[in-house]
Amino acid sequence: MTSSFERAPLSRRNFLRATGGAAAAVALPGVLAACGGGSSGGSGTLRLVGVADQQKPLDALTKAYTKVKFNASYAPTDQVQTSVRTQLGAGNAPDVHVVFPGNGSAMSMAQIAQAGLLADLSDQAWTKKVPANFKPAYQLDGKTFIYSPGSSVIGAIYNKKVFQEAGVEPPKTWSEFLQVCDKIKKKGRIPIALGAQTPWITQLITYALVPSTVYAKNPKFDEQMKAGSASFAQSGWVQALEMYLELQKRGFFNDNPNGTTFEQATSMVATGKAGMAIQVSAVLPDFRKAATNAADLSMFPVPGADKEADVWIPAGVVVGVGVSARSKNKDSAKAFVEFLGEQRNINAWSEAVACVPFVRDGSSKIDPVLDPFLPFMDGGKAVPFMDQAWPNAEVQPAHFAMVQELLGGKTTIPQGLAKLDETYRKK
Numbered sequence: 001m002t003s004s005f006e007r008a009p010l011s012r013r014n015f016l017r018a019t020g021g022a023a024a025a026v027a028l029p030g031v032l033a034a035c036g037g038g039s040s041g042g043s044g045t046l047r048l049v050g051v052a053d054q055q056k057p058l059d060a061l062t063k064a065y066t067k068v069k070f071n072a073s074y075a076p077t078d079q080v081q082t083s084v085r086t087q088l089g090a091g092n093a094p095d096v097h098v099v100f101p102g103n104g105s106a107m108s109m110a111q112i113a114q115a116g117l118l119a120d121l122s123d124q125a126w127t128k129k130v131p132a133n134f135k136p137a138y139q140l141d142g143k144t145f146i147y148s149p150g151s152s153v154i155g156a157i158y159n160k161k162v163f164q165e166a167g168v169e170p171p172k173t174w175s176e177f178l179q180v181c182d183k184i185k186k187k188g189r190i191p192i193a194l195g196a197q198t199p200w201i202t203q204l205i206t207y208a209l210v211p212s213t214v215y216a217k218n219p220k221f222d223e224q225m226k227a228g229s230a231s232f233a234q235s236g237w238v239q240a241l242e243m244y245l246e247l248q249k250r251g252f253f254n255d256n257p258n259g260t261t262f263e264q265a266t267s268m269v270a271t272g273k274a275g276m277a278i279q280v281s282a283v284l285p286d287f288r289k290a291a292t293n294a295a296d297l298s299m300f301p302v303p304g305a306d307k308e309a310d311v312w313i314p315a316g317v318v319v320g321v322g323v324s325a326r327s328k329n330k331d332s333a334k335a336f337v338e339f340l341g342e343q344r345n346i347n348a349w350s351e352a353v354a355c356v357p358f359v360r361d362g363s364s365k366i367d368p369v370l371d372p373f374l375p376f377m378d379g380g381k382a383v384p385f386m387d388q389a390w391p392n393a394e395v396q397p398a399h400f401a402m403v404q405e406l407l408g409g410k411t412t413i414p415q416g417l418a419k420l421d422e423t424y425r426k427k
Helices: 052-064 078-092 109-113 125-129 132-138 158-168 176-186 199-217 221-227 237-251 264-270 281-290 330-340 343-353 367-379 393-407 413-424
Strands: 045-051 071-073 094-098 150-159 190-192 274-280 297-300 313-317 320-323
Touching: 045 078, 045 281, 045 330, 052 071, 052 281, 052 367, 071 078, 078 094, 109 176, 125 330, 132 313, 150 158, 150 199, 150 264, 150 281, 150 367, 158 176, 158 274, 176 190, 176 264, 176 274, 199 237, 199 274, 199 313, 199 393, 237 281, 237 367, 237 393, 237 413, 264 274, 264 297, 274 281, 281 297, 281 367, 297 367, 313 367, 320 330, 330 343, 393 413
Parallel strands: 045 071, 045 094, 190 274
Antiparallel strands: 094 320, 150 274, 150 297, 150 313
């Protein structure tokens, strides 16, 4: 399903005022050629800044690309968003840097590109292979400004040993999901590890449920929001947040989610203290790294409906990279991105972060844990991550704050969604 991505004006001067942020390893498979693609490569050193989740694939790919040297650094998503955003506004951004797909955060493709801060990549061969339904995540006004290897999903990363101990299997409906959580809790384990102290984590349960509570019933919801004929407060967002809080009321989360970090929640699932975490598949490598045995972990779609046929899932383009429009090494930086767009490198990055390549060939390997999600993606029951269709960079952090306030008992669902609607309508 294609989502409609509205763009809000963002000048260079106002760029620093915007706020936002959202997230995404195992060793790269195969052997990568030690030469770069493209004809405009250069010499010297390229400065690259990415989020920590990109480090292993980019470390391998920068090592494989020998036309230039790299000065690469990585940090958690929230830190990188702040630092790179500041550098972009000051005119000293890295040559190659993290960019989030679509629109809706201050570091998203549309927000940065319309401020004139991203180089146009449209002349590169890989851009012609981007599927039509993915183009809004990659393009602004028909021009491509971000490279991303493919799409990831949001679902439950779970510990198979904990599930076996509780005598449960991955559920297919919401009522079954609640039963699974209840049985895990009765075994003395935490059903769902939630690290809501890390802001971007707060959105994931909402995003896992909204495809079923909103888009399965109204696939045109984004278009109606854009036109002003729909609202968060008068939609299935209410039901999704009620379900979110039901999990808390039943004691299915760890104590004090707002005081728990992503890393702590990851450890809970990896070590078997918790049964699962609702997460984006791109962070599977983090969970596997923390586990004694990576094979103990798998993943399933979160069923947000009481009928299996009514379950939809979120599937969005993963965080990628772009080239600074002001880079003094722009040609060399673009040549590196063109190298990333070669099929073998699309495959390698995708496999490293457990995502589905945007274009596949016979050598493409999809992580087996994603198999349960493929029927939804191939059957038209998958929608982009919600923030990728939002019109400004303030809705996403407002969503983060709303969830933290709901978990802390400091707001109500009607109050929270009214504020979200108000933020969405800002010009």
